[in-house]
């Protein structure tokens with residue numbers, strides 16, 4: 001699975017300074033961070049709508065609604081990865097952070113954050 005992220009990261013890196021006429025990734029970088037973040041915002045909203053659709057779907061719409069949520073999630077992941085790439089980061093940095101969090105309860109982590117801020 002992570003192999004997919006590795007392959008995508010390789011493509012994203014190759015397209016970082018590619019031809020914007022022939023590459024969507026290159027065109028995003030060329031249009032700049034604000035455009036990339038606009039896409040992240042759009043895709044986030046689309047993911048939320050797709051999740052609500054799936055929750056409300058009856059049996060006849062279930063399969064299509066599941067597929068839609070998967071696609072919207074892929075779009076959001078993709079544009080998040082383009083954001084990271086634009087700023088010199090990548091999926092490995094995020095995976096390392098998730099790895100670090102294994103065994104740390106989300107509730108405990110939240111409590112320690114508010115203790116530190118006092």
Ligand SMILES: N=c1c2ncn([C@@H]3O[C@H](COP(=O)(O)OP(=O)(O)OP(=O)(O)O)[C@@H](O)[C@H]3O)c2ncn1[C@@H]1O[C@H](COP(=O)(O)O)[C@@H](O)[C@H]1O
Pocket residue numbers: 008011015022023024025026042074075078
């Ligand atoms: N995984 C993706 C991927 N996921 C989504 N998208 C594109 O993201 C865009 C988002 O959808 P929208 O409908 O919002 O796009 P749009 O309305 O055309 O965009 P704007 O006009 O708003 O900019 C679509 O054009 C999708 O094709 C992707 N484009 C590229 N990749 C990967 O990146 C590789 C390099 O792509 P290019 O740089 O285009 O060669 C591809 O081979 C893929 O592996």
